[in-house]
Amino acid sequence: MSELHEVAPEPVQMAVPGIPPSLPSSGTTHPYLMKSIDFLRTTQQYSVIPFSAFSALHVASVVVGPALFGPEVGNDMISVGRELYHVPLVELGILVSACVHVVSGIAVNLLRQYYNYVKYGKAKRKKNQNRTKLETAMKITRSPNDVEVRDIDEGLGGISSIVGAGSRPSITSRFLGLSPLAFSGYVLLVLLxxxxxxERVAPLLVDGDSSMIDMTYIAHGLQQKFWEAFTALNLLVATGCYHMLVGWNRYLRRFSLRARKNTYLTLGVLSALCCASLLRVRNLDVFAAAAHRFDIYLAQ
Structure with missing residues (x-):
């Protein structure tokens, strides 16, 4: 008995036939990878604030104003806005804001893909990604408006989510490995x-500035190729509003059913205002000299 003494416990790892040894946690083997993802995610969230402010002002000028009060009001709002965001440093800040947001977002997606590869292995990467994207944590309380869906990869959860049928896994997550928010960002990148x-570069190349750009430029495009311009501009507004609204919901952690309904309502209202704005702008008279200049812009 005198030879017995207390020792510190130590974990013992034993190999079990048929069961492979557990892989080390990627969080401990790749701490810099996780820190990089967190840093880029934070950068992506905060860098978009200046561009969001510009976008809100621009949408008010070219969508809300012309639809509710007429194209002339839209031109006045564009003139006021131009004095604000065409200041060299302000314009540069908006451009840098957008570029940092895009680059950091792409980098986050690439690092997440690499993280999943390291953590799960090549054979299990796709299986575990799909399983992670489909996992949804729901918290049901007394009021149906308090239902929360924490899976941010579902976007708005589909129309079925707001009528009580439950959210559906997004098509982009299942087939492309991208959340609806990320997919809309890539589409918006092309449209924008x-x-x-x-709207900006072509006039600079021709005249050295974009002072001639106003609602008559949009009217000329609609009068020349109505369906192409009408579809492209509506798609730009719808995609941009979706990306910004869903992105802000994610940033503010607004995942409730009420928040989704309000987002759908806002998207519907803005889309309707965009259609009304374009239809009213189409009727503007465009002088021959301005139309000739606009044709040169569009030919660049």
Whole structure:
């Protein structure tokens, strides 16, 4: 008995036939990877604030104002806005804000793919990704408006989620491995790139400034190729509003059923206002000299 003494407990690992040894946690083997993802995610969230402020002002000028009060009011709002966001440093800040948001978002997605590869292995990567995206934690309380869906990869959960049928896994998550928010961001990147080129870059290349750009420029495009311009501009507004509204819901952690309903309502109202704005702007008279200049812009 005198030889017995207390020792510190130590874990014992024993190999069990048929069961592979557990893999080390990727969080401990790759701490810098997790820190990089967290840093890029935070950068992505905060970098978009200046561009969101500009977008809200721009939507008010070209969508809400013309639809409710007429194209002339829209032109006045564009003139006021131009004095604000065409200041060199302000315009540069908006551009940097958008670029940082896009680059950090792409980097986060790539690092997450690599993280899943390291954690699960090549054979199990796709299986575990799909399982993670489909896991939904729900908290049901007395009021149906308090139902929360914590799976941020579902976007708005589909129309079925607001009528009590439950949210559905998004098509983009199942087939592309992208959340609806990320997918809308990539689509918006293409649409917004074309919009910026024809609205800002092309006039700069031709005249050195974009002072001639107002509602008559949009009217000329609608009068020349109505369905192409009408569809592209509506798609730009709908995709941009969806991306910003869902992104802010995610940032503010607003996942309740009430928040989703309000987001759908806001998207519907803005889409309707966009259609009304374009239909009213189409009737503007465009002088021949301005139309000729606009044709040069569009030909760039």
């Amino acid at each position: 790139g074309g919009h910026v080129y024809y």
